[in-house]
Structures are given as C-alpha cells and as structure tokens.
Amino acid sequence: MINVVCGIIYKGDRIFIARRKAGKSMAGKWEFPGGKVERGESEEMALKRELLEELGMLVTVKNKLGSNVHAYKDFKINLVAYKCDFVNASFKLTDHDRFEWVTPKELLNYDLTAADIPLVELFV
Numbered sequence: 001m002i003n004v005v006c007g008i009i010y011k012g013d014r015i016f017i018a019r020r021k022a023g024k025s026m027a028g029k030w031e032f033p034g035g036k037v038e039r040g041e042s043e044e045m046a047l048k049r050e051l052l053e054e055l056g057m058l059v060t061v062k063n064k065l066g067s068n069v070h071a072y073k074d075f076k077i078n079l080v081a082y083k084c085d086f087v088n089a090s091f092k093l094t095d096h097d098r099f100e101w102v103t104p105k106e107l108l109n110y111d112l113t114a115a116d117i118p119l120v121e122l123f124v
C-alpha cells in the first residue's frame with residue numbers, strides 16, 4: 001500500500017485542484033495536490049514538501065479531514081487529506097498542466113482521480 005497525502009487547499013470558499021500532466025500516471029485526471037509520504041517523514045511534512053516542489057506553494061496545514069483506501073488495477077493507495085490555508089505560490093507547475101480554484105459544489109464536475117471522489121463527501 002502506498003501512503004499518499006493531499007491538501008484540500010482553501011482560499012476563501014474556493015478549493016485548489018490541479019490536472020496531472022501528460023506522462024504522469026493518471027494523466028488528465030484532476031486531483032488535490034500532494035504526493036507520497038517518504039520514510040521518516042510526517043504526513044504534514046510530506047504535504048508541505050510536495051506542494052513546494054510541484055507548485056511553489058506555501059500553505060498552513062490544518063486538521064486531517066479523513067482518508068480513503070482505494071485499490072487501482074495495479075496498486076493500492078491510502079490517500080489522506082488535510083485541510084490547508086493557502087499562503088502564496090509561484091504556480092510554477094512541474095507535475096500538472098492546469099489548475100483551478102473551485103467551489104465545493106463544482107468539484108464533481110471535474111474528472112477527479114477515483115481515490116479522490118469519496119474524499120469530496122468529507123467537506124461538501
């Protein structure tokens with residue numbers, strides 16, 4: 001099982017989502033950005049590191065919202081979501097080709113990764 005942490009990043013009442021770029025696994029799918037938790041790292045540390053690496057984004061990590069175990073065809077992930085407050089970002093995208101700030105209700109209009117869909121119910 002792969003441990004992945006993602007941020008439900010708020011700016012006012014809008015949430016940040018980004019689309020995985022061509023060449024990545026699940027290219028074209030929208031997600032809550034984040035990434036794999038490395039050995040010796042806390043979930044909060046991993047999330048801050050990934051957001052800085054992938055988006056040049058600084059956030060304040062708040063409470064854990066919940067998690068979802070999802071079995072894809074080839075692997076299984078435990079996706080843990082943390083509420084975050086946006087601070088600032090360069091938006092220099094390394095792993096994504098688009099991003100949007102959306103209202104919670106708009107989220108399900110996007111083609112999210114399968115693992116993300118149950119997470120949406122935690123805050124909509």
Ligand SMILES: Nc1nc2c([nH]c(=O)n2[C@@H]2O[C@H](COP(=O)(O)OP(=O)(O)OP(=O)(O)O)[C@@H](O)[C@H]2O)c(=O)[nH]1
Binds near residue numbers: 031115
């Ligand atoms: N960051 C992130 N990853 C997700 C989400 N939902 C989801 O299924 N994943 C999956 O979790 C795994 C870890 O994501 P990652 O993007 O950090 O992985 P990576 O760059 O190290 O490797 P990769 O290029 O093989 O995807 C990927 O297989 C990704 O597709 C999500 O909302 N956020």
